Amino acid sequence: IETSNSFLGESPVKIAWKHLLPNLSSVIIIQTMFTIPSAIFFEAFLSYIGIGISSPQASLGTLISDGQKNFQFLPYQMWYPAIVLIILMLAFNLLGDGMRDAFDPKSKR
Numbered sequence: 001i002e003t004s005n006s007f008l009g010e011s012p013v014k015i016a017w018k019h020l021l022p023n024l025s026s027v028i029i030i031q032t033m034f035t036i037p038s039a040i041f042f043e044a045f046l047s048y049i050g051i052g053i054s055s056p057q058a059s060l061g062t063l064i065s066d067g068q069k070n071f072q073f074l075p076y077q078m079w080y081p082a083i084v085l086i087i088l089m090l091a092f093n094l095l096g097d098g099m100r101d102a103f104d105p106k107s108k109r
Helices: 012-049 060-069 076-103
Strands: none
Touching: 012 060, 012 076, 060 076
């Protein structure tokens, strides 16, 4: 009797490729979709307080910061980047939530 690390003749790599990868891919995709909004907000926040991207380069944080300086006379310079930031974060959160529902094996009928 030959002893090996295979199950019914399949190699461990093939078993992992066939069974683990499909089950892990949905978790990785969903986790990435929920991480993107926090990364966008973190970059915008750092740019807003002056630690991130500097002012000549465009970032939502620098645009909001520059708009805040002129808020009394030109409020749209702050509102438009803030609205874009809100829409981006909501869109990725809703997309991640929809993908979680789509990939959830317990909710399939």
